[in-house]
Amino acid sequence: MECMVQDLSVARGGVPLLQGVGFSLVPGEALVLRAPNGAGKTTLLRCLAGLQPPLSGQVNLPEEGVAYASHADGIKTQLSVRENLRFWASVHGVADIGEALERFDLVGLQTRLAGHLSAGQKRRLGLARLLVTGRPLWLLDEPTVSLDTSAVALFGDVVRSHLAGGGMAIIATHIDLGLPEARVLELGAFKARADTMDTFDEAFL
Numbered sequence: 001m002e003c004m005v006q007d008l009s010v011a012r013g014g015v016p017l018l019q020g021v022g023f024s025l026v027p028g029e030a031l032v033l034r035a036p037n038g039a040g041k042t043t044l045l046r047c048l049a050g051l052q053p054p055l056s057g058q059v060n061l062p063e064e065g066v067a068y069a070s071h072a073d074g075i076k077t078q079l080s081v082r083e084n085l086r087f088w089a090s091v092h093g094v095a096d097i098g099e100a101l102e103r104f105d106l107v108g109l110q111t112r113l114a115g116h117l118s119a120g121q122k123r124r125l126g127l128a129r130l131l132v133t134g135r136p137l138w139l140l141d142e143p144t145v146s147l148d149t150s151a152v153a154l155f156g157d158v159v160r161s162h163l164a165g166g167g168m169a170i171i172a173t174h175i176d177l178g179l180p181e182a183r184v185l186e187l188g189a190f191k192a193r194a195d196t197m198d199t200f201d202e203a204f205l
């Protein structure tokens with residue numbers, strides 16, 4: 001169960017952003033994507049998640065094996081914390097939400113409406129969904145936005161446990177997650193030429 005990305009080129013809004021991106025990942029490994037704002041980290045993750053097509057290149061990821069945590073928390077505001085996690089657990093055929101509640105320090109908040117959570121609490125709930133997917137590859141887009149220092153550390157622990165259990169993670173982040181074992185991919189090396197192209201991807205924006 002390896003992840004392999006070869007010679008990948010991606011665009012957004014008709015503008016090529018990255019070209020020739022390549023890397024591989026084996027169970028237990030994490031890759032941190034680094035690049036300045038607007039360079040294309042989100043666009044690359046969206047392509048890996050299957051939300052938009054690449055311009056060219058190959059993406060081989062574990063089938064049905066990807067969990068994507070985007071900028072949006074993706075929570076249902078009218079459901080409680082516990083109901084949100086139960087919902088996602090049922091979608092993925094997972095029975096237990098206890099670990100997700102505990103690892104993200106949500107036990108005391110489990111009956112609160114998700115819409116009433118603070119920004120950092122919402123983010124913790126959004127990330128807790130990862131634990132009820134049972135999926136091996138986590139695609140994480142700026143996962144620590146709104147998290148305080150202790151929640152960042154807690155999240156780092158969760159990712160480390162995921163890797164220790166044979167999981168993998170690809171993480172776009174501007175901050176140090178405290179994962180020294182993660183490899184870093186500097187996307188500046190893959191910056192695309194500045195020519196514009198047609199707007200073939202506009203349906204996927």
Ligand SMILES: Nc1ncnc2c1ncn2[C@@H]1O[C@H](COP(=O)(O)OP(=O)(O)OP(=O)(O)O)[C@@H](O)[C@H]1O
Binds near residue numbers: 040
């Ligand atoms: N829906 C859209 N339509 C057109 N262009 C877009 C759209 N979304 C993003 N872009 C542009 O695509 C480029 C890459 O954006 P992307 O979100 O992938 O960058 P990023 O590296 O993740 O940035 P950041 O670090 O700020 O999150 C940016 O110039 C952005 O303005």
